[in-house]
Amino acid sequence: MELNKRKIDILKAIIHSYIEEGEAIGSRTLSKKYDLGVSSATIRNEMSDLEDLGYLIKPHTSAGRVPSDKAYRLYVDNILIDKNKSKYYKQIKKILQEDINEMEMFLRNSSRILAQLTKYTSLIIAPQFKKSKLKHVQLVPVSGRKVLIVMIMQNNIVKNVLLNLKTPIPENQLNKISNLLNEKLTGLRLDMIDLSMKNRIKKEIYSIRNQYDQKIDELMKVLISSLNEYDKIDVYSDGLNNMLNFPEYNDTEKIREFLSFVEDKDNIVKLLLKNTGEDLDITIGHENIFDEISKCSLITATYKFNGITVGKLGVIGPTRMDYKTAIPIVKALSNNINEIIEKNFKDQIKE
């Protein structure tokens, strides 16, 4: 038994109906709602076949049928034609245009827009520094025993670490160390600074320490450990309450499950960073690695800086998600973010 055109048409109609209504549909209602050119009896037979093939599921004996994860997969991979992308691209571009200076605010806005346009819950991961190159390191003397390390990444994201030293280090000494660090570390990716390099830098710093002895030792210890510390990942999310519009979440227990899953940033990070290969990735229902969202689908896209993927964004919603609008919206936002990052967070000067 093969999947002929008529079967696909019927399946498509069922999927569209279910995405729209959220309720199982039977042969008769389907034949009235969509002009499929055959009677409800024929549809009935085809639906029975589609069930045997694993594309449809009966919630119970006389309730009509519902698309399976396999059906959505087929739909997304082979049936769906992705249009409107440029429409959304322009729309998003217009909204995002206004003053994009600070990465945090920019991502927060993007997240809000994504949730508003799709009506699902949006998720965005801030750029990962380890994947981006270091442009400038500066040790700023704050006062006595406090030193601020300012790291400026190639994408002009700035990160600070405040060090508490047991004993003060004079400013000129700090500048020397600053210069040395710059010389050695500029252009490197944070995750490429390995142990041997750290040891080399340490030795060189020791060579300028002369009168400051173990004080520099202490600085180095904190500094090196803080270089490793950059796996904190910021997550932005919006539109949690959008999920409550769906009848699949009319049960408090379901809401709680979803909410406590999404509230835990670790989950989101794991979810979004699961695969970094594809520019666009869709996981449907049980394909998800977490049981808590086995009735959800996730559409994610990457965003890049200098050709390297530095972050991800996406939407999560029920498996009966409106893929045909959500996918182009995610794509369009991802394209916009790519461009804005390249333009606004990159130096005009070639480096």
Added chain:
Amino acid sequence: MELNKRKIDILKAIIHSYIEEGEAIGSRTLSKKYDLGVSSATIRNEMSDLEDLGYLIKPHTSAGRVPSDKAYRLYVDNILIDKNKSKYYKQIKKILQEDINEMEMFLRNSSRILAQLTKYTSLIIAPQFKKSKLKHVQLVPVSGRKVLIVMIMQNNIVKNVLLNLKTPIPENQLNKISNLLNEKLTGLRLDMIDLSMKNRIKKEIYSIRNQYDQKIDELMKVLISSLNEYDKIDVYSDGLNNMLNFPEYNDTEKIREFLSFVEDKDNIVKLLLKNTGEDLDITIGHENIFDEISKCSLITATYKFNGITVGKLGVIGPTRMDYKTAIPIVKALSNNINEIIEKNFKDQIKE
């Protein structure tokens, strides 16, 4: 008709029962559950009086009675004796102890702990810079037309603004401006930098511009406007899903209302910054300025730096909140945060 001891005892029993069970209670059940020394008939009469006085509400004719907002207010102000504070203080101190270096992580942890201990939704506002003094300003040349302003506040919170200039400014010129800014601005609160001061600084900068003409003009324009920009307030929240444990939120519509209210950071900011006077503030039900949470109570506390209130924290839950544990927990966390901020985010050197 006055509020004698017996009435207060009965009211207290009703409040405790309702906080515990979440269900209206009648005279007979009350007399069985609590040893009040009088019969259910007497309780019945007293309850009738308490209703006339506005302390009790009948959901419907034969459903028992429920405390009113006025009752909770009386309870919180006059009946409740706040103990266990030192118990919670020590408990929180122990949990918070581990490495407190970065403000963001610290507040995120605090927020999680607050939600876990109280079983309500926690809200924390990050320190407001305008209220804190500026310690150090540094202009860091990033590359060509980009300049990074690093502002270090007295509490060692660091903030960066990246400026995009139309034309580059040489490094030594930047340093001069840095020094000037430091000289003029150090020790000031950001909200005290008024227009006349900005004009004075502008004049002085003009005096060193000589060969750089309108380039400095441009820098100043961006710099001054960015000094004003510090009203972005970070909000941390945790334990949203705790609200779903309460029967008052077994309705999707109620959940949506609460969720979309809390998801909007502006609301939280307005809510928490409503009154900055008291160290501890409790608003009950309709006392809240937002209708969306007119069935919630809010317990907030301040935290300070150098005696000045710089932030707020609190929990929000149903009006039948367990005040007798939530209040001391909020107080205890606020005390802990005060101490930690004084200790870890302050210079050891007197200034």
Added chain:
DNA sequence: CTTAGCACTCATCAATAAAGAGTGCTAATA
């Protein structure tokens, strides 16, 4: 002043019945 007793109210819950949507099978039809 307190309490027992009683009539009355109202939400909740379980049982029952009717309605409606859907399925699968069979037999007739193009």
Added chain:
DNA sequence: TATTAGCACTCTTTATTGATGAGTGCTAAG
């Protein structure tokens, strides 16, 4: 041979009804 009409049957959903139980307010006795 593929399609369709017809029909018996299934099963959820919704409305109805009645019983249950918690609660109230009033009255009269202690």
